[in-house]
Amino acid sequence: MPRAKAPIVIIGGGIAGLATAAGLIRRGIEVRILDRGWLPWQMGMGFIVLRTGLDALCELFPKVLWGSVGAPVLRAKIMTCDSELLSDTRLDAYAISRGTLMETMLRQLPPGTLVDHATVADFARTSDGRVRAVVCEDGRIFPCSMVIGADGIRSTTRRLLHPQVSLDDVRVREVVSIFDAPHVAELIGTTFYKYYDPDGGFGVGIVHVGGGQVVWFVQHDAARYDWADLSPGMIRWKIWEKVAGWPAPIPALWAMTKFSKSHLWFTRDLYPDYDYARDNVVLVGDAAHPVLSFTSHGATGALEDAVLLPPMLSNAFTDPEREAAAAAFALIRRDMFERIVIEGREILERFLLPLAKQPQGVMVPLVK
Numbered sequence: 001m002p003r004a005k006a007p008i009v010i011i012g013g014g015i016a017g018l019a020t021a022a023g024l025i026r027r028g029i030e031v032r033i034l035d036r037g038w039l040p041w042q043m044g045m046g047f048i049v050l051r052t053g054l055d056a057l058c059e060l061f062p063k064v065l066w067g068s069v070g071a072p073v074l075r076a077k078i079m080t081c082d083s084e085l086l087s088d089t090r091l092d093a094y095a096i097s098r099g100t101l102m103e104t105m106l107r108q109l110p111p112g113t114l115v116d117h118a119t120v121a122d123f124a125r126t127s128d129g130r131v132r133a134v135v136c137e138d139g140r141i142f143p144c145s146m147v148i149g150a151d152g153i154r155s156t157t158r159r160l161l162h163p164q165v166s167l168d169d170v171r172v173r174e175v176v177s178i179f180d181a182p183h184v185a186e187l188i189g190t191t192f193y194k195y196y197d198p199d200g201g202f203g204v205g206i207v208h209v210g211g212g213q214v215v216w217f218v219q220h221d222a223a224r225y226d227w228a229d230l231s232p233g234m235i236r237w238k239i240w241e242k243v244a245g246w247p248a249p250i251p252a253l254w255a256m257t258k259f260s261k262s263h264l265w266f267t268r269d270l271y272p273d274y275d276y277a278r279d280n281v282v283l284v285g286d287a288a289h290p291v292l293s294f295t296s297h298g299a300t301g302a303l304e305d306a307v308l309l310p311p312m313l314s315n316a317f318t319d320p321e322r323e324a325a326a327a328a329f330a331l332i333r334r335d336m337f338e339r340i341v342i343e344g345r346e347i348l349e350r351f352l353l354p355l356a357k358q359p360q361g362v363m364v365p366l367v368k
Contacts, residue, residue: 005145006132006143006144006145007029007030007031007032007143007144007145008024008029008030008031008032008144008145008146008147008148008313009031009032009033009034009134009142009144009146009147009148010031010032010033010034010147010148010150011033011034011120011134011147011148011149011150011151011156011157012033012034012035012149012150012151012152012155012157012285012287013033013034013035013038013102013106013114013116013150014035014102014150014151014152014285014286014302015047015098015101015102015105015285015299015302015303016150016152016284016285016286016287016302016305016306017033017035017148017150017151017285018033018102018105018106018109018114019056019057019060019105019302019303019305019306020148020150020284020285020305020306020309020310021033021109021113022060022061022105022108022109022306023060023306023307023309023310023311024310024313024314025109025110025113026060026310027310027311027313027314028314029310029313029314031113032113032115032142032144033113033114033115034115034118034120034134034136034142035114035115035116035117035118036117036118036119036120036151037116037117037119038114038116045097045098045176045177045178045215045217045263046095046096046097046098046176046178046207046209046213046215047095047096047098047101047209047298047299048073048093048094048095048192048207048296048299049070049093049094049095049096049299049300049303050092050093050094050296050297050300051092051093051094052300052303052304053094053299053300053301053303053304054066054093054094055307056303056304056306056307057303059307060303060306060307061104061105061108063108064104064108066094066096069096069100069101069104069210069211070094070095070096070097070100070101070209070210071094071095071096071185071190071207071208071209071210072093072094072095072190073091073093073094073095073190073191073192073207074090074091074092074093074190074191075088075089075090075091075190075191075192076088076089076091076191076192076194077089077191077192077193077194078194078196079193079194079195079196079247080195080196080197080198080355081195081196081197081198081243081245081246081247082198082247083247086196086355091192093192093296095192095207095208095209095210095215096209096210097178097209097210097211097213097215100209100210100211101299115142117138118136118138118140118142119136119137119138120134120135120136120137120151120156120157121135121136121137122135122160123135123147123160123281124141128279129279130279130280130319131144131146131147131279131280131281132144134147145280145322146280146281146282146313146322146326147280147281147282148281148282148283148284148309149161149281149282149283149284149287149288150283150284150285150287150302151287152285152286152287153167153268153286153287153290154167155283155286155287157281157283157287158283158287158288161275161278161281161283162274162275165270165274167268167269167270167290168268168269168270168271169268170222170266170267170268171221171222171223171267171348171352172219172220172221172222172267172292172348172351172352173219173220173222173225173227173228173264173265173266173267174217174218174219174220174264174265174267174293175217175218175220175227175235175239175259175262175263175264175265176215176216176217176262176263176265177215177216177217177253177257177258177259177261177262177263178209178213178214178215179213179214179256179257179258180211180212180213180214181212181213181214181253181256182212184206184208184214184249184252184253185208185212185213185214187249188206188207188208188214188249189208190208192205192206192207193205193206193207194206195246195247195250196351196355197242198354198355198356199354200221200351200352200353200354200355200357200358201220201221201224201225201351201352202218202219202220202221202224202225202242203218203219203220203351204216204217204218204219204243204246204250205217205219206249206250206253214253216250216253216257217265218239218242218243219293219351221351221352222266225238227264228264228266232259232260232262233259235259235262235264236254236257236259239254239259240254265293267292267293268290268292269290269291269292269341269344269345270289270290270341271338271341272288272289272334272337272338272341275330276288276289276326276329276330276333276334277323277326277327277329277330279323280319280322280323280326281326282309282326282329282330283330284302284305284306284309285298285301285302285305286298286301286302288305288330288333288337289301289333289334289337289340289341291337291340291341291344292341292344292345292347292348294344294347294348294351295340295343295344295347297340297344301333301337301340305329305333308329308332308333309325309326309329312325312326312328312329313325313326
């Protein structure tokens with residue numbers, strides 16, 4: 001049977017959108033990505049990708065030598081700020097900067113696939129409830145046979161599908177920074193380091209993301225450390241008050257960081273008690289299943305989605321067939337992310353407690 005004449009429109013040009021587009025294009029499906037403002041080097045800074053996510057990257061972008069653009073993460077060492085070792089765990093993971101990952105992915109897609117500065121305002125639906133065009137704020141209209149919402153944690157697509165669904169309150173914030181530090185990258189090697197304040201609610205993580213770049217983040221209880229309205233300069237000194245006496249290389253990282261370029265991330269999740277798919281619209285990545293950073297499953301989950309959904313759609317030619325495929329995908333992913341959200345919240349609750357009161361010790365900050 002012939003393909004639908006209108007393309008599938010993917011809303012969002014982040015990890016989920018680019019990866020899903022790659023999976024669909026490989027199967028001969030026409031795709032258009034709409035992004036409100038493509039800024040790959042801002043905000044997220046970097047990711048730890050679990051083995052399933054790296055396998056997905058290799059499948060979706062087989063021409064890329066991923067080992068040359070990121071860095072392996074083979075151990076996780078959890079320590080106190082006094083250098084006491086709490087756990088030393090083997091990992092099979094991979095780290096990469098957000099900018100490197102997104103630019104590498106986009107270069108593998110056909111020119112013109114991504115439309116920048118296309119902020120979605122609404123959907124144009126036909127009488128059967130299906131979306132047949134995406135309407136942008138500037139008046140542009142993009143016809144579509146289907147919509148895939150890949151527009152992140154504050155998804156417009158999710159809001160248009162489920163106006164009543166709202167993100168959970170922020171419990172923990174992160175100050176995330178990235179910069180070139182080859183000497184630090186060599187020092188930490190293939191190990192992810194996480195340091196905890198014994199009083200709970202404050203931690204520092206460090207990981208090499210390839211090419212001599214280091215991502216480090218300061219995770220903090222939003223109630224005890226309310227820095228949301230502070231200037232970058234004030235955040236810099238608030239962090240120094242906490243980490244001045246912490247082990248190397250943390251004080252050196254602080255000294256090298258331009259906090260005006262750091263990102264204050266409000267970590268949130270959403271319990272999956274809503275449909276990821278409705279009519280001819282389906283959500284993927286953080287738009288579908290936002291999770292806490294404690295899970296290390298944000299980028300990984302988006303990449304897994306991009307491997308699972310496209311083959312389910314590739315043999316679906318009619319509207320009912322595509323909607324059935326999307327509904328099946330949504331059911332599979334909701335079941336999985338219910339567990340991930342629950343486990344992420346358990347790690348968060350432990351993080352907020354003093355180390356001495358954490359049941360069964362400190363958990364490694366990822367969900368397998």
